[in-house]
Amino acid sequence: MLSVRKSEDRGLASFSWLESKHSFSFGSYYDPDNMGFSALRVINDDIVAPHAGFETHGHRNMEIISFILEGTIEHKDSEGNTKTIKAGEFQLMSAGSGIYHSEFNASSTEPLRFLQIWVEPNRINSEPRYQQENFGKNPGVTTIATPSGENQSFQIYQDASLHQLVLLPQQELTLDLDHQRSLYVHQIEGVLVVEGHKxxxxxxxxxxxxxxxxxxxNSQQTVLALVFDLP
Structure with a gap:
């Protein structure tokens, strides 16, 4: 079964410094039909104004993945990590038993855009961990996160995997699935056709x-999407 949720049906949050679109219920946006999907809890498409961002705040027992689409994030956390994450890079912060962090737009002139993704873990109160990597933009499927951390992917505490899908113009692929598992596709750039669904x-x-x-x-623009393999 395939079910499409259109971009315009997402929840919206608008502040002086932040424009955010929520694929699932988050903050003041509540939709009982979209509370998450399997272990996937949050996909927020965030645009942060220049030199603004998220003040220090805490998380527990959540696998938090950021994918930077435009600009650069300045990250600081209570584990001593002070990092910059640039466009094209992924960041994984496993909050575990508890972590405090801040995320700011590093530019004073240009907006920052990134996807904020939360996956519920299957291991509670683990030691917080931090991972960061640019996995490139090779055509086809690139594995970003797995339970085992195989092939230099991020290791997440959940029976789930995250993949980056890049399709060149007129490129077609068949993805083999386990019918007992779930798949979620989040479209980022271009137009992707999945079994006739645009x-x-x-x-x-x-x-x-x-x-x-x-x-x-089947267009002339490269397609970029994220694909989640979920329990």
């Missing part, structure tokens, strides 16, 4: 009870 930027696709799906880029 995904525009910001659209999400829930996939259940499928043994494979065909993904196609």
């Amino acid at each position: 995904l525009m930027p910001g659209d999400g696709l829930k996939v259940t009870d499928q043994q494979s799906i065909k993904v196609l880029n």
Whole structure:
């Protein structure tokens, strides 16, 4: 079964320094039909004004992944990590037993845009961990996070995997699935066709009870999407 949620149906949060679109219920946005999907709890598409950001705040027992689309983040946390994360990079912060951090737009002139992703862990009160990497933009499927950290991917505490999907113009792939698991696709750039369903930027696709799906880029623009393999 395939179910599309259009970008314009996402929740919205607007402040003087932040514009955010929520794929699932978050903060003051509540939608009982979109509380998350399997272990995937949050996908927020955040645009942060120059030299603004999230003041120091805490998290517990959550795998928090950031994917920087435009600009640079300045990150500081209570584990002693002081980092800059640039466009094209991924960051994983495993909050575990508790961590405090701040995230700011490093530029005083240009906006910052990034995806903030939360995955509920299957291990509680673990030691907080930090990982950061640029996995490139190779055509096809690039694995970003796995339970084992195999092939230099991030290790997350959940029976879930995150993959980056890049399709060149006119490129087509078939993704083999376990029909007992769930798949979620978040479209970022270009137009992706999945089994006849056209995904525009910001659209999400829930996939259940499928043994494979065909993904196609029949446009002249490169496609970029995230694919979550979930329990």
